[in-house]
Amino acid sequence: MTEIVLGVGASHSTLMNTHWEETIHKDRAGRFRDALYAAREELAAARPDTVILVGSNHFRGFWLDLIPSFTIGVGECLASGESGTPKGPQPVDEPLARHIAGELVDGGRFDVAFSARLQIDHGQSHAIQYLLDGLGVEIVPLVVNVFAPPLPTLDRCERLGRAIREAVLAFPGDRRVAVIGSGGLSHRLPWPDWRAPDGDDEEFMVGAWLNGRDNWQDYDARRRQIIRAAEAAINTDFDNEFLTLLEGGKAARITEYTTERLEEVAGNGAQELRTWLLMAALLDHVPGRRLAYESIPEWLTGMAVAVLDPTTT
Incomplete structure (x- = not known):
């Protein structure tokens, strides 16, 4: 019998790797890092065979020449390795990944894209680094478009999570499956709406997203300068509201936000909450447990870790 044994939501930031020494609020950063390690221990205790790893794309695996809303990796998966x-x-x-894709499409529920050679970036590999290190598990990578509008609605993401849950539980093999949602919480990246760039920096970013498939490293130095020059825009009230919903098993209420309203309240980076929402739906919205929440302006982001354990309900 296949069962879903644990869910983890975790923020990510490559600045954790590249700018730890420059981080001013090291007490907050340390508590967040320790929470990642604590979540890893809970994953280890749950003994998953496979982790469905839901993450975002930061224009290193997907480019403006082709942006699906949802993509499942069903074959090779290559991490880009940026920023450590x-x-x-x-x-x-692969058997579980292909089963999920087939169930979604053949069942007429979701026409998801699939990739037999998927490239992921830190939207998922940050979680591999800090949450899966040493666990020896396989993954089913699921990439959600959160930065190239039009974006899938929050409601659509929640429904996809429920549909994947049904597919996983119908898998004829014997798997213990965990789920990780990587991204968020509130933050604003200096990234334009690609349809209407304004100024040299925004024109540069859109050009990198369109032309960087084979040479993304050539754009990375200036791109990182633009990001490092940005001012933090963290909404701690929103973040705590969302985490409270998650703790109460009510994360689906975030679907009341439109894409535009979510960006207005919590920044364009908060669109990554789609990954947490998918994770929570896969766990059937069991009540969660917050391990950490820290506002870290040097990383531009409200950083959180939470665990959803179906055995405690």
């Missing part, structure tokens, strides 16, 4: 995150091939549970 893992690089190279990652182990994929």
Whole structure:
């Protein structure tokens, strides 16, 4: 019998790897890092065979020449390795991945894209680095478009999570499956709406997203300068409201936000909450437990870790 044994939501930031020494609020950063390690221990205790790893794309694996709303990796998975995150091939549970894709499409529920050679970036490899290190598990990578509008609605993401849950539980093999949602919480990146760039920096970013498939490293130095020059825009009230909903098993209420309203309240980076929402739906919205929440302006982001354990309900 296949069962879903644990869910983890975790923020990510490559600045954790590249600018730890420059981080001013090291007490907050340390508490967040320790919470990642604590979540890893809970994952280890749950003994998953496979982790469905839901993350975002930061224009290193997907480009403006082709942006699906949802993409499942069903074959090779290659991590880009930027900013000290893992690089190279990652182990994929191909039978489960292909089962999920087939169930979604053949069942008429979701016409998801799939990739037999998927490239992921730190939107997922940050979680591989800090949450899966040493666990020896395979992954089913799921990439959600959160930065290239039009974006899938929050409601659509929640419904996809429920549909994947049904597919996983119908898998004829014997799997213990955990789920990770990587991203968020509130933050604002200096990234334009690609349809209407304004100024040299925004024109540069859109050009990088369109033309960087084979040479993304050539754009990375200026791109990082633009990001490092940005001012933090963290909404701690929103973040705590969302985490409270998650703790109460009510994360689906975030679907009341439109894409535009979510960006207005919590920044364009908060669109990554789609990954947490998918994770929570896969866990059937069991009540969660917050391990950490820290506002870290040097990383531009409200950083959180939470665990959803179906055995405690």
